[in-house]
Amino acid sequence: MDIYMRTVLFSDHLEIKGVPVYCCDECGRNEVLPGVKDHLKEMIQSSSKSAGKVSIDFSEQNEVALLLSRAADEDYGNVSLEVIIDERINQLLDMLIMAQNLHNDEWIEDIQDRLSQISNYALSTYDFT
Numbered sequence: 758m759d760i761y762m763r764t765v766l767f768s769d770h771l772e773i774k775g776v777p778v779y780c781c782d783e784c785g786r787n788e789v790l791p792g793v794k795d796h797l798k799e800m801i802q803s804s805s806k807s808a809g810k811v812s813i814d815f816s817e818q819n820e821v822a823l824l825l826s827r828a829a830d831e832d833y834g835n836v837s838l839e840v841i842i843d844e845r846i847n848q849l850l851d852m853l854i855m856a857q858n859l860h861n862d863e864w865i866e867d868i869q870d871r872l873s874q875i876s877n878y879a880l881s882t883y884d885f886t
């Protein structure tokens with residue numbers, strides 16, 4: 758499955774960069790990657806409340822989008838997605854320890870949320886059995 762990073766315009770006032778899309782085998786249309794759809798919907802809903810034109814980088818909010826954009830980035834060379842995932846998990850775990858030391862609950866929650874985005878995606882992508 759080929760995945761592309763796209764900038765998607767959702768309305769006159771909302772632009773989201775770095776959305777992972779793929780070409781559906783069944784209908785041939787470009788579709789948002791299933792694993793990130795719900796998060797994207799939440800972001801669209803919450804940004805509809807804000808006034809003016811909004812431009813959001815999805816990879817700053819969504820770990821799967823971040824990992825896929827890194828995998829697509831030529832600066833990372835031929836590093837496999839698995840290695841990129843491992844590195845990011847280690848980085849987040851280091852940040853988690855730091856956040857716990859600082860007793861920063863909001864930060865801890867954010868990191869835990871990011872870690873679960875990755876593990877949900879990894880579980881849906883790889884068959885561990």
Ligand SMILES: [Zn+2]
Binds near residue numbers: 783
């Ligand atoms: Zn389809």
